[in-house]
Amino acid sequence: MKDLINEKLLLYKVRIKRDPExxxxxxxxxxxxxxxxxxxxxxxxEEAEDLTSEVFLKAxxxxxxxxxxxxxxxxxxxxxxxxxxxxxxxxxKARRSSELPLEAVIEIVAAAGAGEEQRLEVDGEIDEIxxxxxxxxxxxxxxxxxxxxxxxxxxxxARILGKSQISVRVTLHRALKKLKELLEKK
Amino acid sequence: xxxxxxxxxxLKTQLKTAKKQNDRLNPDQSWVAQNRAKLMSQINNTVSxxxxxxRFDYVWxxxxxxxxxxxxxxxVRPMAVFVLVGxxxxxxxxxxxxxxxxxxPGEICYGVKxxxxxxxxLVTSVxxxxxxxxxxxxxxxxxxxxxVKKVVENKAVDAPQRAAEAMVKLExxxxxxxxxxxxxxxxxxxxxxxxxxxxxxxxxxxxxxxxVAAEQGGxxxxxxxxxxxxxxxxxxxxxxxxxxxxxxxKNIISDEDAKTMVQTQIDVxxxxxxxxxxxxxxxxxxxxxxxxxxxxxxxxxVVTVSSTILISNSSIQVFVNSTTPIILPTSTIKNxxxxxxxxxxxxxxxxxxxxxxxxxxxxxxxxxxxxxxxxDATQAAEEAERTVVEVKKAVDAVSSGVxxxxxxxxxxxxxxxxxx
Numbered sequence: 001m002k003d004l005i006n007e008k009l010l011l012y013k014v015r016i017k018r019d020p021e022x023x024x025x026x027x028x029x030x031x032x033x034x035x036x037x038x039x040x041x042x043x044x045x046e047e048a049e050d051l052t053s054e055v056f057l058k059a060x061x062x063x064x065x066x067x068x069x070x071x072x073x074x075x076x077x078x079x080x081x082x083x084x085x086x087x088x089x090x091x092x093k094a095r096r097s098s099e100l101p102l103e104a105v106i107e108i109v110a111a112a113g114a115g116e117e118q119r120l121e122v123d124g125e126i127d128e129i130x131x132x133x134x135x136x137x138x139x140x141x142x143x144x145x146x147x148x149x150x151x152x153x154x155x156x157x158a159r160i161l162g163k164s165q166i167s168v169r170v171t172l173h174r175a176l177k178k179l180k181e182l183l184e185k186k
Numbered sequence: 187x188x189x190x191x192x193x194x195x196x197l198k199t200q201l202k203t204a205k206k207q208n209d210r211l212n213p214d215q216s217w218v219a220q221n222r223a224k225l226m227s228q229i230n231n232t233v234s235x236x237x238x239x240x241r242f243d244y245v246w247x248x249x250x251x252x253x254x255x256x257x258x259x260x261x262v263r264p265m266a267v268f269v270l271v272g273x274x275x276x277x278x279x280x281x282x283x284x285x286x287x288x289x290x291p292g293e294i295c296y297g298v299k300x301x302x303x304x305x306x307x308l309v310t311s312v313x314x315x316x317x318x319x320x321x322x323x324x325x326x327x328x329x330x331x332x333x334v335k336k337v338v339e340n341k342a343v344d345a346p347q348r349a350a351e352a353m354v355k356l357e358x359x360x361x362x363x364x365x366x367x368x369x370x371x372x373x374x375x376x377x378x379x380x381x382x383x384x385x386x387x388x389x390x391x392x393x394x395x396x397x398v399a400a401e402q403g404g405x406x407x408x409x410x411x412x413x414x415x416x417x418x419x420x421x422x423x424x425x426x427x428x429x430x431x432x433x434x435x436k437n438i439i440s441d442e443d444a445k446t447m448v449q450t451q452i453d454v455x456x457x458x459x460x461x462x463x464x465x466x467x468x469x470x471x472x473x474x475x476x477x478x479x480x481x482x483x484x485x486x487x488v489v490t491v492s493s494t495i496l497i498s499n500s501s502i503q504v505f506v507n508s509t510t511p512i513i514l515p516t517s518t519i520k521n522x523x524x525x526x527x528x529x530x531x532x533x534x535x536x537x538x539x540x541x542x543x544x545x546x547x548x549x550x551x552x553x554x555x556x557x558x559x560x561x562d563a564t565q566a567a568e569e570a571e572r573t574v575v576e577v578k579k580a581v582d583a584v585s586s587g588v589x590x591x592x593x594x595x596x597x598x599x600x601x602x603x604x605x606x
Contacts, residue, residue, distance in 0.1 A: 018233050020226055020229045020230050020233060023229060024222060024225075024226055027222055027225060028222070031213065031218055031221070031222070032205075032212055032213060032218070035212070035213040035218075036205055036211050036212060036213075039211060039213075040211065045214075048213075049213065049214075049217055049221070052213070052221070053221050053224070053225065056221075056225055057225060057228060057229070060225075060229045060232070061232070064232070064233075065340075066340065066342060125200060126200060126203070126204050129197070129200055129201065129204065130204060130211075144201065148198055148201035148202060149201050149202065149204050149205055150205070151202065176194060176197065176198075179197065180194065180197060183197075
């Protein structure tokens with residue numbers, strides 16, 4: 001609760017006072033989480049670093065330019081920006097190679113890194129779980145990553161993914177079941 | 187506990203610890219520090235030295251820090267609005283309206299701003315002066331138009347929805363002003379010249395403001411219906427006054443004033459038609475300058491057309507209601523869009539001719555007939571304007587060579603996908 005109040009206070013300072021120091025503290029709180037979220041989807045350290053930087057710069061610009069817009073949670077807000085930038089990243093990548101429909105882009109995002117397991121060398125059970133998770137569909141990957149790995153509440157995950165809480169709970173249940181099945185097959 | 191449940195718990199625990207145990211998932215510490223320094227330097231450059239102005243939202247955001255989310259939205263927020271409305275109702279108008287004047291649709295203080303206006307409306311209606319009421323509603327309508335423009339300038343994600351919200355309210359204010367002005371005709375005819383003059387100026391301002399908003403907001407902000415409502419209201423009032431003046435032989439205003447009113451309507455319509463024609467001519471020029479084939483623009487384009495405005499043109503019936511994409515050379519698309527635009531320009535010229543005829547009728551004191559001509563010309567120009575707006579969407583897509591950056595999932599876009 002104390003952390004949440006502190007985070008909201010920092011957000012208030014950024015939005016109302018345009019305080020860079022307060023934003024620096026929010027950066028400290030979220031940079032690793034956002035990097036992990038992006039890296040998990042992109043699997044390239046350099047590109048994940050570039051995108052993470054872009055996420056924070058874009059978030060600052062939005063916060064100071066739209067101070068009248070309500071933002072209920074900084075976590076939901078910053079993850080949504082990250083999610084959109086990852087989609088843009090793959091859309092741009094797809095556009096450069098050939099014109100692909102959005103559905104195909106989504107599939108590429110979901111499968112990103114699935115064929116690059118060599119980058120995540122097998123190093124025990126955790127790596128095995130991460131490899132299997134990357135092979136699951138995007139919806140499951142995101143829900144598991146945000147809720148179980150990053151430990152966000154179902155409500156926050158719902159806001160990030162633009163779904164209802166009930167829908168997120170159902171997705172989490174199904175994703176966990178699927179993950180278990182896939183691990184058992186290994 | 188079943189074996190499955192135990193496994194689920196184990197898996198959840200493993201997932202929770204993944205971020206700590208798997209270093210490859212985490213960023214390099216030196217990068218985190220370097221990136222922080224770079225970010226701080228970038229954002230420090232963007233910080234303005236001007237202190238942000240106070241807004242009611244800031245109070246709400248401050249409350250939101252200490253009150254849990256759900257409680258804040260279900261209990262505190264309605265209470266805050268209630269208290270603010272109370273404060274507005276009991277304090278002076280100047281202070282309250284001043285504090286909320288920057289509020290826009292979608293913001294918490296916007297409700298307070300509207301409540302303030304509602305109270306103002308109530309006070310004015312009790313005072314009973316219809317002319318004053320009409321002027322007040324015209325002022326509200328002008329505010330709504332400025333809100334539309336500001337919402338579009340702010341480029342919020344939901345700007346089109348918020349602009350639409352303001353436009354609905356604008357139309358309502360115009361309708362109420364219209365009724366109040368008609369009451370002025372009956373109850374305070376001595377004030378009608380002044381009130382109508384104010385109305386015509388307001389309609390002109392609103393029209394210009396909405397046009398600017400539409401130019402900035404692009405295809406998603408549709409102001410045509412609202413502009414039409416404002417113009418129709420103005421025409422309706424002037425026609426009512428002219429009818430009354432000519433009808434029972436007992437003039438409520440002098441012939442000279444009546445002529446001036448009609449002449450003003452003609453001038454406004456002439457100006458609007460001229461502007462519309464200029465926009466259409468610009469679009470044709472842009473279209474003609476667009477390369478037919480280039481690195482950005484393929485020679486063949488897969489199109490689906492959803493624009494109803496194009497139905498009016500027989501030469502492009504082939505596009506209409508097409509649910510499956512059709513492959514066409516870009517040059518054909520350019521020609522078709524150019525033709526439609528040229529038809530709009532021709533329509534504009536027709537409207538200008540009709541307005542010239544109306545001027546002659548005014549000179550001959552045939553004001554009612556002149557108003558009929560103005561209405562016809564305005565309607566024709568409005569139709570042409572809609573065509574220009576629709577075609578501009580397609581022209582922008584074709585000419586800028588950004589066809590392939592259109593969202594691929596947007597089925598309503600005129601050009602949805604490009605294949606070389």
